[in-house]
Amino acid sequence: xxxxxxxxxxxxxxxxxxxxxxxxxxxxxxxxxxxxxxxxxxxxxxxxxxxxxxxxxxxxxxxxxxxxxxxxxxxxxxxxxxxxxxxxxxxxxxxxxxxxxxxxxxxxxxxxxxxxxxxxxxxxxxxxxxxxxxxxxxxxxxxxxxxxxxxxxxxxxxxxxxxxxxxxxxxxxxxxxxxxxxxxxxxxxxxxxxxxxxxxxxxxxxxxxxxxxxxxxxxxxxxxxxxxxxxxxxxxxxxxxxxxxxxxxxxxxxxxxxxxxxxxxxxxxxxxxxxxxxxxxxxxxxxxxxxxxxxxxxxxxxxxxxxxxxxxxxxxxxxxxxxxxxxxxxxxxxxxxxxxxxxxxxxx
Numbered sequence: 043x044x045x046x047x048x049x050x051x052x053x054x055x056x057x058x059x060x061x062x063x064x065x066x067x068x069x070x071x072x073x074x075x076x077x078x079x080x081x082x083x084x085x086x087x088x089x090x091x092x093x094x095x096x097x098x099x100x101x102x103x104x105x106x107x108x109x110x111x112x113x114x115x116x117x118x119x120x121x122x123x124x125x126x127x128x129x130x131x132x133x134x135x136x137x138x139x140x141x142x143x144x145x146x147x148x149x150x151x152x153x154x155x156x157x158x159x160x161x162x163x164x165x166x167x168x169x170x171x172x173x174x175x176x177x178x179x180x181x182x183x184x185x186x187x188x189x190x191x192x193x194x195x196x197x198x199x200x201x202x203x204x205x206x207x208x209x210x211x212x213x214x215x216x217x218x219x220x221x222x223x224x225x226x227x228x229x230x231x232x233x234x235x236x237x238x239x240x241x242x243x244x245x246x247x248x249x250x251x252x253x254x255x256x257x258x259x260x261x262x263x264x265x266x267x268x269x270x271x272x273x274x275x276x277x278x279x280x281x282x283x284x285x286x287x288x289x290x291x292x293x294x295x296x297x298x299x300x301x302x303x304x305x306x307x308x309x310x311x312x313x314x315x316x317x318x319x320x321x322x323x324x325x326x327x328x329x330x331x332x333x334x335x336x337x338x339x340x341x342x343x344x345x346x347x348x349x350x351x352x353x354x355x356x357x358x359x360x361x362x363x364x365x366x367x368x369x370x371x372x373x374x375x376x377x378x379x380x381x382x383x384x385x386x387x388x389x390x
Contacts, residue, residue: 049134056288057124057136063292064117070299071114077306078107084313102165103306109158110302116151117295123147140292143201152201155298156194159223162270162301163187166230169263173237183230186222193219207287220278224271231267235260262311270304273297 085100120140129135142148167187171180197216205212242256277297280290 049137053137053141053288056140056292057134059289059292060124060136060140060295061121063295064121067114067117067295067299070296070303071110074107074110074299074302074306077303077310078103080310080314081306084309099309102161103309106158106161106302106305109154109161110299113151113154113158113295113298116147116154120147120151141288143207144204149198149202151298152198152294153195155294155301156191156198158298158301159194160187160191162305163190163223163226163230165305166227166234166267169234170230173234179233183226187226190219190222190226193222207291208284213282216281217278220274220281224274224278227267227271227274231263231271235263238263259312262308266304266307266311269307270297270300273300 081103082100085096085103123129124136124139129139132138140148143152164187167180167183170183171177193215197212197219200209200212200215201207238256238260239254242254242260245256246254273293274297277290277293280286280293
């Protein structure tokens with residue numbers, strides 16, 4: 043019987059697992075560097091007029107990237123300590139090194155992950171509020187996110203205080219934290235994408251080509267959101283299965299980088315007009331000075347619907363016109379006219 047056979051099945055190969063996972067984290071961090079530079083270009087240098095929304099998104103982007111950078115640096119430090127430091131001189135030293143959750147070098151990365159995911163969720167809720175133009179719609183997601191934040195910080199602190207990874211209390215709170223995180227991301231992303239599709243469908247009737255101008259943006263949001271949600275769902279499956287619970291703990295390193303990449307990809311793809319398939323994320327009015335309008339009629343239901351509106355700081359999707367406005371302002375214009383959810387098609 044080999045020496046490794048004496049170890050519990052759940053922790054065998056934990057050293058190799060962390061080595062591979064942290065290598066993958068570094069690979070995704072390299073992608074984040076490129077995407078972050080593109081986001082800075084889109085938000086800071088692509089527009090001559092930059093409103094408070096640009097500054098807000100730029101600040102959040104820098105914050106997320108900073109957390110990701112610190113996390114990958116701490117991961118490198120962990121690898122050095124585990125495979126070059128004193129643990130390597132002990133039998134199964136690297137395995138027991140990664141198994142110990144009470145070290146500060148294990149606690150801090152987990153706190154960074156929790157903070158990063160919470161920030162990403164708040165960005166989703168903010169986009170939900172902006173697209174639907176209703177603070178009431180954001181109350182429930184904020185309440186769910188508060189529960190998520192409480193649960194995830196509770197789990198991280200319990201680990202640091204010495205609770206075993208398979209503790210029943212930690213298991214329940216961990217599943218609750220990831221479940222609430224999935225609810226915010228999945229429901230929020232679907233609500234945003236459906237709103238974009240619906241408004242694009244409404245505004246298509248006043249365009250010559252009858253195309254849904256925001257179908258491409260909706261696909262971008264769905265694709266980018268699905269990447270993070272799928273990774274989180276995989277962690278939940280691994281976490282509830284005792285033989286793979288260590289794999290879930292190690293996989294947090296990769297999901298940490300995906301939590302940073304997901305919101306940045308939306309900004310870059312929409313800002314640089316990198317849309318899904320042949321769909322266009324930006325309408326092209328025949329008269330740029332006036333925007334799209336519908337002929338005025340005697341009743342108020344047929345009043346003109348303008349694409350270019352004054353609320354240029356509402357949505358985080360830069361358009362193509364160099365005036366600092368957002369193409370997504372169509373939604374804000376529609377919301378201001380209807381004062382709530384989209385009305386029936388005959389009221390446009």
